[in-house]
Amino acid sequence: MNSGIIELQLWQFSLIYLLLIVVILIMKKCRINQMKLLILASVKMTVQLILSGLILTYIFKNPHPIFVICYLLVMISFSIHRVISKNKGLNRKFKVVIGASVASSGLLVLIFFICAVVGENIFNPQYAIPISGMIMGNTMTGVSLGVKTFRESLDGQKDKINALLCFGASPQKILMPFVRQALETAMLPTLNSMIGMGIVSLPGMMTGQILSGTLPTTAILYQIAIMIAICTAVTGASFGALYFGYKTLFDKKTQII
Amino acid sequence: MDIFSSDSELCFADFINYPEIKIPADSFTFITGKSGCGKSSYLKMLNATVIPSRGIIKYRGTPISEFSILDYRRKVTLVPQKVFLFDGTIRENFDKYYEMRETPAPSDEQIKEFLTICCADFPIDANCTSLSGGEQQRVFLSIFLSCKPDALLLDEPTAALDEKNAHSLFSSLKEFCSQNKITLVCVCHSRELADEFAEYEIRLGENS
Numbered sequence: 001m002n003s004g005i006i007e008l009q010l011w012q013f014s015l016i017y018l019l020l021i022v023v024i025l026i027m028k029k030c031r032i033n034q035m036k037l038l039i040l041a042s043v044k045m046t047v048q049l050i051l052s053g054l055i056l057t058y059i060f061k062n063p064h065p066i067f068v069i070c071y072l073l074v075m076i077s078f079s080i081h082r083v084i085s086k087n088k089g090l091n092r093k094f095k096v097v098i099g100a101s102v103a104s105s106g107l108l109v110l111i112f113f114i115c116a117v118v119g120e121n122i123f124n125p126q127y128a129i130p131i132s133g134m135i136m137g138n139t140m141t142g143v144s145l146g147v148k149t150f151r152e153s154l155d156g157q158k159d160k161i162n163a164l165l166c167f168g169a170s171p172q173k174i175l176m177p178f179v180r181q182a183l184e185t186a187m188l189p190t191l192n193s194m195i196g197m198g199i200v201s202l203p204g205m206m207t208g209q210i211l212s213g214t215l216p217t218t219a220i221l222y223q224i225a226i227m228i229a230i231c232t233a234v235t236g237a238s239f240g241a242l243y244f245g246y247k248t249l250f251d252k253k254t255q256i257i
Numbered sequence: 258m259d260i261f262s263s264d265s266e267l268c269f270a271d272f273i274n275y276p277e278i279k280i281p282a283d284s285f286t287f288i289t290g291k292s293g294c295g296k297s298s299y300l301k302m303l304n305a306t307v308i309p310s311r312g313i314i315k316y317r318g319t320p321i322s323e324f325s326i327l328d329y330r331r332k333v334t335l336v337p338q339k340v341f342l343f344d345g346t347i348r349e350n351f352d353k354y355y356e357m358r359e360t361p362a363p364s365d366e367q368i369k370e371f372l373t374i375c376c377a378d379f380p381i382d383a384n385c386t387s388l389s390g391g392e393q394q395r396v397f398l399s400i401f402l403s404c405k406p407d408a409l410l411l412d413e414p415t416a417a418l419d420e421k422n423a424h425s426l427f428s429s430l431k432e433f434c435s436q437n438k439i440t441l442v443c444v445c446h447s448r449e450l451a452d453e454f455a456e457y458e459i460r461l462g463e464n465s
Contacts, residue, residue, distance in 0.1 A: 163341035165306050167401060168331035169357035254308055255326040 005212045017042075056129065065123040072110075072132055076103050079140035083241075087147045093248035101240025102143055106136050109233040117225055134205065134226055135233045138190065142234035143241050146186030150242055153178050161257055171250040171257050179242045186238035190231045197227065258282050260317060260408055260440050261303055267312030269298045275312075278459055282317075285431050285441045287455035289448075294462025296444040297338065300410045303442065304335035331358065334406040338413050340397045342385040347372070347396055350385055354400050363403050374433045375399035376426045391417040395426065402433075408440040415447065423447065427454045 020042060027035060059067045080099045084090065090098070110132045114120050120127045154161065157178075164174045197203055198220075202210075205226055209219040250257045260282035267275040273295035280286050288296045301307040302314055305321050313320045321329060343353045348368065355362035363371070368381050377395035385393060394417045402409060415423035431454055434441050445451055451458060 159337075159339040159341040162306070162337050162339065163397075164354070164357050166304055166330065166335040166337050167354060167358065167404075168327055168334060169354075170327055173357050173359070253326070254305070255330075256306060256308070 059125045063125050068123045068125050068128050075136050079136045082140050083144045086144050094245045097245045098241045101237045105233050105236035106139050109229050113229045138230040139233045139237045142186045143237050146182045146238040149185040150182035175246045179246050183238050190234050263314040268310050271310045282440050283438050284456045286457040287451045288444045288459045290461035297412050300412050304333050332407040335410040336401045340393050346382045348381045371399040371403040374429050411443040
């Protein structure tokens with residue numbers, strides 16, 4: 001087995017962009033007017049990844065806890081910002097609850113993963129940064145989906161909420177089914193991806209490790225661990241955001257939603 | 258004795274001003290007036306699902322805000338204009354509504370009685386989704402009536418009914434409520450129904 005990965009030559013690497021021509025042709029043929037988005041997405045991805053590549057190289061050469069902390073802070077703030085900007089019209093308290101849930105759930109799982117399961121120092125950038133990236137990325141998607149589902153189902157069921165409120169049901173009792181349903185929606189993509197894992201697709205992290213020469217048996221252990229970590233972080237953060245967030249929608253005194 | 262009273266301070270959303278209003282207990286009171294004059298908002302304020310921007314409403318002499326709100330809403334229950342029934346049978350709807358209030362649901366016999374009072378003589382295992390709009394409205398009303406509140410507030414309960422049905426619904430409702438000392442307050446657009454059934458009438462939007 002090859003002990004290391006083949007370095008990509010820059011000119012060879014740029015060949016991969018040729019594949020985008022196929023995407024463009026299909027878009028033209030089907031008149032999908034998303035050319036701008038495709039170009040923007042490709043450019044943004046390239047630039048962002050180059051930057052993070054440079055930053056990571058620097059951090060790995062000069063490891064220092066402060067770099068790891070900064071990197072984590074940026075990552076966490078960005079994911080919170082994404083969740084909130086995708087869910088406009090939330091009240092202030094709800095936003096604070098979302099932020100606190102995403103940050104605390106992500107960090108706790110990360111610390112457990114690195115310190116207890118891997119047995120490494122939490123400030124080792126080689127572990128902390130990529131693993132927190134996977135955890136935060138998935139948490140962001142899950143919470144975003146959960147909060148969106150919650151908001152949309154409330155909007156779509158105004159008559160139900162109003163009727164039950166007039167009938168004298170408590171806001172908790174009325175909103176709890178919505179919380180439950182949204183939490184389920186947030187968890188499902190992660191659970192579904194666990195079901196298909198290893199049969200059709202070899203997940204990204206495992207593929208990366210195998211390409212760079214890690215034994216597949218080690219790679220699968222990491223993959224299993226990260227999937228369970230992601231599942232826990234997504235569930236914990238969505239639960240926190242929804243369970244404490246829905247309470248910001250009414251006050252005890254007036255009991256109006 | 259008046260069950261509800263409010264003075265001319267009362268204002269909703271800063272622009273709907275109300276005159277002094279008194280609603281006698283154990284009566285059938287109609288609230289009439291043009292669209293947008295604040296009839297529905299008044300019912301919602303009575304049931305404390307919206308809060309006046311100024312002024313207070315008293316329930317049997319005590320300001321509404323001094324009650325425990327959920328208990329209060331169970332005494333003064335509003336049947337909203339927009340009907341909501343769960344997917345499922347009439348029996349299941351009673352169960353779900355009562356479950357939301359965390360109180361035991363009425364028995365099959367009791368449900369049948371309330372359906373009859375509301376001119377909704379359908380089998381209790383009939384599926385609500387297959388009922389017409391007017392039929393759903395009467396089933397909806399029967400759920401709210403079955404709690405026997407102290408006051409039942411109706412927001413256009415006959416909107417989806419023809420005149421004949423509306424007529425029989427109101428007669429049987431009036432009879433049941435006066436026997437059980439339930440105050441009825443109804444927002445209604447029909448002049449004929451108001452003339453025939455109203456013991457008191459409050460006309461809004463005329464002198465404000």
